[in-house]
Amino acid sequence: MELKTQIHAKDGEQELHITRQFDLPVELIFKAYVEADIVAQWMGTNVIKLEAKRHGSYQLETTDPKGNKHRFSGTIHDCTPQQKIIRTFEMEGTPFGVQLEIYTFEALSESTSKLSMHVIYESVALRDQVLQLPFKQGINMAHNRIEELLRKQK
Amino acid sequence: MELKTQIHAKDGEQELHITRQFDLPVELIFKAYVEADIVAQWMGTNVIKLEAKRHGSYQLETTDPKGNKHRFSGTIHDCTPQQKIIRTFEMEGTPFGVQLEIYTFEALSESTSKLSMHVIYESVALRDQVLQLPFKQGINMAHNRIEELLRKQK
Numbered sequence: 001m002e003l004k005t006q007i008h009a010k011d012g013e014q015e016l017h018i019t020r021q022f023d024l025p026v027e028l029i030f031k032a033y034v035e036a037d038i039v040a041q042w043m044g045t046n047v048i049k050l051e052a053k054r055h056g057s058y059q060l061e062t063t064d065p066k067g068n069k070h071r072f073s074g075t076i077h078d079c080t081p082q083q084k085i086i087r088t089f090e091m092e093g094t095p096f097g098v099q100l101e102i103y104t105f106e107a108l109s110e111s112t113s114k115l116s117m118h119v120i121y122e123s124v125a126l127r128d129q130v131l132q133l134p135f136k137q138g139i140n141m142a143h144n145r146i147e148e149l150l151r152k153q154k
Numbered sequence: 155m156e157l158k159t160q161i162h163a164k165d166g167e168q169e170l171h172i173t174r175q176f177d178l179p180v181e182l183i184f185k186a187y188v189e190a191d192i193v194a195q196w197m198g199t200n201v202i203k204l205e206a207k208r209h210g211s212y213q214l215e216t217t218d219p220k221g222n223k224h225r226f227s228g229t230i231h232d233c234t235p236q237q238k239i240i241r242t243f244e245m246e247g248t249p250f251g252v253q254l255e256i257y258t259f260e261a262l263s264e265s266t267s268k269l270s271m272h273v274i275y276e277s278v279a280l281r282d283q284v285l286q287l288p289f290k291q292g293i294n295m296a297h298n299r300i301e302e303l304l305r306k307q308k
Contacts, residue, residue: 013168014167014168014169014274015168055211055227055229057209057229073209074231075209075211075229075230075231075242076229077228077229077242077244077252078244078252086242086252088229088231088240088242088254090231098231098232098240098254098256099254100242100252100253100254100274100276102252102276118276120168120254120274120276122254122256122272122274
């Protein structure tokens with residue numbers, strides 16, 4: 001079955017383009033990326049900080065089944081409500097480096113929207129390593145959770 | 155004459171590797187990127203803010219001969235003294251997008267050092283547009299100014 005979240009990765013490039021259409025208005029899908037309580041729910045993380053503004057930053061923490069903590073963090077270069085987030089992203093303590101991420105939000109109708117994620121890695125090799133992780137299924141499941149969670153709030 | 159600052163740009167890639175050796179100790183060359191008064195001198199800019207720390211940010215402003223102001227800004231993802239700066243960079247109000255920049259500082263001896271700049275663009279096309287600017291000469295001149303300015307402080 002085709003996943004609703006689609007990942008486009010061309011051979012030899014150091015970037016990914018990820019797209020997803022949501023049965024949610026653009027205001028709600030944007031909230032899923034900037035409001036700490038909503039982020040905590042769909043990502044299953046502890047939100048240590050989330051300053052969703054130009055020149056802000058964020059840090060999230062998950063606990064795996066063995067009780068180990070993993071932290072994800074970065075800076076927020078720009079944040080334009082309902083339109084765009086430009087941020088850096090790092091899985092702390094891993095060799096995957098720092099990514100530049102450009103998220104573009106679009107209303108398709110009053111009740112549907114599209115998220116386009118442009119993710120740029122430090123190298124082709126690092127991008128390809130990330131693609132070896134259970135990344136495709138993971139991001140699709142995460143986006144499904146956003147939809148389930150926020151559908152109730154429509 | 156070969157420029158001291160060397161730019162390595164492979165066809166079809168969305169990144170640049172820039173290297174420069176300085177007749178300055180690594181402590182001084184690192185200062186040239188994190189201390190506002192030194193940045194102001196070699197870049198010829200007004201430093202509006204420069205929070206040289208993990209999850210900090212910066213904004214610089216230049217005035218051109220016609221009196222027009224140009225702003226450059228970004229976030230500082232990470233800042234490790236004498237070793238590394240990871241930041242975003244944007245020429246505000248231009249179509250060049252946001253860059254991810256990884257600067258690595260290395261001591262070559264007590265009095266010499268090397269700066270390696272890895273600059274990653276949103277696309278190959280944007281990188282190639284930046285290379286059309288008088289970029290090569292500009293960055294070499296700027297690095298020469300750092301050397302002249304800080305040689306007096308050795």
